[in-house]
Amino acid sequence: MIAWKQRKVREVTDRYDNLRIPVAANLRVSGTTPYYGANGIQDYVDGYTHDGEFILVAEDGANDLKNYPVRCVKGRIWVNNHAHVLQGKYDSADNKFLACAISQADIESLLVGGGRAKLNAENLMDMNLLLPNKAEQIRIGKYFAQLDHLITLHQRKIDKLKNLKKAMLEKMFPKKGSVIPEIRFNGFANAWEQRKLGDMGSTFTGLSGKTKEDFGHGDAQFITYMNVFSNPVANLEMTEAVEIDAKQNSVKKGDVFFTTSSETPEEVGMSCVMPENKNNIYLNSFCFGYRPTEKFDLDYLAYVLRADSFRKEMTFLAQGISRYNISKNKVMEVSIPIPNLEEQTMVGRYFSILNNLITLHQRKLDMLKKLKSACLSEMFI
Structure with missing residues (x-):
């Protein structure tokens, strides 16, 4: 077994930063050549600055200093002035290997500057790497x-x-004002109904009267805010522990959960459906629940509430400045389209x-x- 040898980057690579050309977005000519910056492809342009196999290493403007942007690219490329361009010397280095080796180095310790940290060319070229033979x-x-x-x-x-x-x-799903979807399965032709949520069920509150000491232990669980936000159908593995409390509203199969606030209006009123019955499970305090009295296909219910038309209604109802909120009473006034149960399924x-x-x-x-x-x-x- 041949031991790996320590070599400086400058010993095993040539640097081609001198060929880089930055071009403002409004001056770029559209084409098929990838236009690279610090964090990867930014655009596709006509022409190229480099042709071959190269290693691109962010110079400044990296979006992740821990997993520093390093990539091996091949073919004709255009590189701006925010990425260093290296190429392994034929007799001693393989570009793909070098890209991996450089990506694993402690680049963060070599950065200079403040908010826009920079990897100077000198620091990059003086970096030490352990290299095996070229084979x-x-x-x-x-x-x-x-x-x-x-x-x-x-x-x-x-x-x-x-x-x-x-x-x-x-x-x-039908757009607002329509009763027929643009795309539907063969065999279905009837118009869909438009019915208000409030006419088909009632709301209930999430956990109340709790302090942070009440969470993280106990034989009950609660559906988290992120569970509701992220999943059309609740993920029962995304729950957290809380003590059993008979005064709280337990959730059951078919319940719908809505988030009540978010940092942007587009993310208010996100929803998910409870897929099954489970003992001693509650809803977090930053959401409200909705319990239908009508029979729905649960998957249909989950996705009609994520449909483009419904999400636009939620965005319209969002109120706030730095944080946006939604009223459950307003949500209950919103109508959803309902086909027969077979088409729902x-x-x-x-x-x-x-x-x-x-x-x-x-x-x-x-x-x-x-x-x-x-x-x-x-x-x-």
């Missing part, structure tokens, strides 16, 4: 390149599914499957990122 570098570099490729593929799948979900939330199942696919790819993506992080930690000391 081993190539094998390690290829391994991480394959991991990055898989990560990119899963991220693209997630993005496509999220875009599809966003589009369908707009098109599979079809629509609800469609969105449930779509959401499960997004979750599945997100889990795979998270696993790949953890694997990459673990391997980087083990391989680079």
Whole structure:
């Protein structure tokens, strides 16, 4: 086994910062060449500044100093003046390996300046790295390149599914003033009803009379604010402990939870549905509950309340300046579109499957990122 050797970055790379050209956004000519800044691709332009395989290292304006922006890129690129451009010397360094090695170095300790920390070229080129022989570098570099490729593929799948979900939330529910959705399943032609939430159920409050000492222990759980905000259907693993309290309102299957406030009007009135009955479970104090008296398909109910038309109603009702709030009485005045139960089930199942696919790819993506992080930690000391 051949020991790795310590080398300075300047010994194993050439720097091509002199070829960089910053171009203001309004002066860029649209094209197919990726335009790189400190944190990655900012635009696509005509022309190029560099052609080949390079390592880009943020010079200033990095958005994450702990996971400093370092990437290996290949082909024709345009680089502005916020990223250093390095290329490994052919006889001693592999670019993919170097990108990994530099990303694992303690770059934060080398930064200078205040709010906009800067990595000076001299500090970058004087950085010490441990390098194996080039053959081993190539094998390690290829391994991480394959991991990055898989990560990119899963991220693209997630993005496509999220875009599809966003589009369908707009098109599979009637817009305001309409009783027919733009897209619907074959075999359904009847107009949908528009009915006020307040005519189909009643509200209840979340936890009350509690202090911070009451939380974090006990045999009961409560649905957290972030659970409601993040999930159309409540995630029963996203609960926190609290003592059993018979004076509180217990939640049950089919209940809907609404957030009452947020920092932006677009995020007020986010909702989720309770998917099953569970003993001794409450709702957090920053949300209110809604208990329907009508029969709904629960998946349909979860997603009609996330549909574009309903979300616009919530944004319109939001009130505030630095923090926005919503009145539960106003929410109860809002109408939602309701097809027959059979069509509800079809629509609800469609969105449930779509959401499960997004979750599945997100889990795979998270696993790949953890694997990459673990391997980087083990391989680079």
